[in-house]
Amino acid sequence: MNISIALFxxxxxxxxxxxxxxxxxxxxxVCDLKIAxxxxxxxxxxxMSNSVFSVxxxxxxxDMMLRDGVEVALIPPVSGG
Amino acid sequence: MIEITxxxxxxxxxxxxxxxxxxxxxxxxxxTTRQFTDxxxxxxxxxxxxxxxxxKKMSQLRYISFEKWPIxxxxxxxxxxxxxxxxxxxxxxxxxxxxxxxFEAAEWLINTLKTEVPIWKRESFADGSQEWxxxxxxxxxxxxxxxxxxxxxxxxxxxxxP
Numbered sequence: 209m210n211i212s213i214a215l216f217x218x219x220x221x222x223x224x225x226x227x228x229x230x231x232x233x234x235x236x237x238v239c240d241l242k243i244a245x246x247x248x249x250x251x252x253x254x255x256m257s258n259s260v261f262s263v264x265x266x267x268x269x270x271d272m273m274l275r276d277g278v279e280v281a282l283i284p285p286v287s288g289g
Numbered sequence: 290m291i292e293i294t295x296x297x298x299x300x301x302x303x304x305x306x307x308x309x310x311x312x313x314x315x316x317x318x319x320x321t322t323r324q325f326t327d328x329x330x331x332x333x334x335x336x337x338x339x340x341x342x343x344x345k346k347m348s349q350l351r352y353i354s355f356e357k358w359p360i361x362x363x364x365x366x367x368x369x370x371x372x373x374x375x376x377x378x379x380x381x382x383x384x385x386x387x388x389x390x391x392f393e394a395a396e397w398l399i400n401t402l403k404t405e406v407p408i409w410k411r412e413s414f415a416d417g418s419q420e421w422x423x424x425x426x427x428x429x430x431x432x433x434x435x436x437x438x439x440x441x442x443x444x445x446x447x448x449x450x451p
Binding site: 214216217218221255258262265266267281283284285286287288289 | 320336337338339341342343345367378379399402403404405406407408409410411421422423424425426427444
């Protein structure tokens with residue numbers, strides 16, 4: 209299935225796009241997505257260790273299974289306020 | 290009230306939004322762009338957000354603060370876009386019957402907003418350089434041990450509309 213990942217802040221700058229699309233298996237987890245993302249975009253590697261994913265506007269653990277149509281975002285360390 | 294705005298913060302309106310005859314105290318916190326940090330001169334902060342999730346997280350924070358303290362009203366407004374030195378990026382206002390709760394709640398809200406809400410700032414320095422601020426999560430996070438001893442999980446919290 210195709211998963212679109214929204215990018216923000218330095219991730220957006222490193223890739224040069226507001227989102228990227230990745231093809232993953234139907235049983236893919238967030239962890240699988242992380243690995244696929246770094247493989248496709250190695251420039252994100254250093255940012256990934258401190259970043260998390262969100263799925264449908266909630267922070268997601270590595271073992272969360274993805275479904276077709278979920279809204280995924282890469283959340284680098286936040287700095288609001 | 291929960292808002293994300295591109296406009297300068299209307300602090301009168303924000304303070305007015307928490308007024309209540311049942312509140313003997315109200316506290317408004319403003320986070321402003323500071324000129325000097327560790328010897329470097331900032332000229333501007335530029336904020337970006339994941340809008341829907343930021344609104345959701347701010348709403349969840351607000352909901353939890355009502356559970357932790359006897360809050361009458363709570364307003365959180367975050368500004369996005371460029372915020373020059375001396376201007377405010379975030380306002381948190383609360384009102385409670387007595388002042389101790391207002392101080393504690395406002396402190397907890399800003400401390401938690403800074404770790405939980407998907408908003409990021411890019412710092413522009415006087416020397417022309419720019420960098421995104423991505424704090425190391427392993428660094429010790431500012432917490433008040435009186436009010437902040439338990440780990441926070443907002444995901445189960447409902448959201449209350451503005």
